Amino acid sequence: MTHPETVNLEEKFGRFTEAWSPRIVGELNGQQVKLARFRGEFLWHAHEHEDELFLVVRGTMRMGFRDGDVLVREGEFLIVPRGVEHCPAAEGDETWVMLLEPASTVNTGTAGGERTVTDLERL
Amino acid sequence: MTHPETVNLEEKFGRFTEAWSPRIVGELNGQQVKLARFRGEFLWHAHEHEDELFLVVRGTMRMGFRDGDVLVREGEFLIVPRGVEHCPAAEGDETWVMLLEPASTVNTGTAGGERTVTDLERL
Numbered sequence: 104m105t106h107p108e109t110v111n112l113e114e115k116f117g118r119f120t121e122a123w124s125p126r127i128v129g130e131l132n133g134q135q136v137k138l139a140r141f142r143g144e145f146l147w148h149a150h151e152h153e154d155e156l157f158l159v160v161r162g163t164m165r166m167g168f169r170d171g172d173v174l175v176r177e178g179e180f181l182i183v184p185r186g187v188e189h190c191p192a193a194e195g196d197e198t199w200v201m202l203l204e205p206a207s208t209v210n211t212g213t214a215g216g217e218r219t220v221t222d223l224e225r226l
Numbered sequence: 227m228t229h230p231e232t233v234n235l236e237e238k239f240g241r242f243t244e245a246w247s248p249r250i251v252g253e254l255n256g257q258q259v260k261l262a263r264f265r266g267e268f269l270w271h272a273h274e275h276e277d278e279l280f281l282v283v284r285g286t287m288r289m290g291f292r293d294g295d296v297l298v299r300e301g302e303f304l305i306v307p308r309g310v311e312h313c314p315a316a317e318g319d320e321t322w323v324m325l326l327e328p329a330s331t332v333n334t335g336t337a338g339g340e341r342t343v344t345d346l347e348r349l
Contacts, residue, residue, distance in 0.1 A: 107307065107310075109297075136279070166229075178235050179234045205255055
């Protein structure tokens with residue numbers, strides 16, 4: 104085989120501008136690595152069967168939980184366990200986030216609705 | 227529940243100094259997030275059932291493959307599929323790496339030997 108390719112996060116973020124529209128940049132062990140731009144606030148939702156990791160690559164993320172908000176800064180990550188309601192948001196203009204979650208994960212979880220994105224683009 | 231805790235990568239790396247001795251800093255969906263300091267070269271090995279993600283947090287990693295080396299810089303990641311022989315190394319003095327792999331993964335894979343680490347510390 105030829106060896107696997109290096110993924111440069113900044114280069115991949117440069118390939119899209121839409122907020123709340125994750126792109127797939129890697130797969131391993133049934134999980135997907137996704138990149139997303141956050142602007143403003145998303146919506147309250149939970150995932151029934153999937154834990155989610157959010158690693159902040161640029162800016163600051165504000166993750167809303169029912170018992171209070173958590174700020175996650177560049178170089179920090181947060182794991183949201185399955186079943187836990189959360190509301191992701193950018194703190195400031197824009198936040199770049201690397202997500203890790205099972206391939207089955209839908210962005211809006213059990214909330215659904217018009218902000219649901221399917222057929223994610225692979226970069 | 228109380229909300230999950232933010233993990234600051236730099237703070238966690240500050241808690242250990244040993245090279246080639248991964249620490250566990252998170253778990254999700256049967257996977258573990260580990261941090262490791264690389265100094266010099268590790269050893270050739272493969273994992274029979276586990277894909278591994280290597281995200282470079284500081285410095286540069288050199289990943290040896292049987293058909294050539296790949297350099298992975300800060301802000302870049304590489305996924306090594308199961309079954310693929312690889313030899314991780316630091317390019318330069320030291321490299322800080324965040325790994326993501328199944329909880330079952332042993333650092334030396336099928337190679338085994340004295341550099342095998344079990345009972346990883348959780349930070």
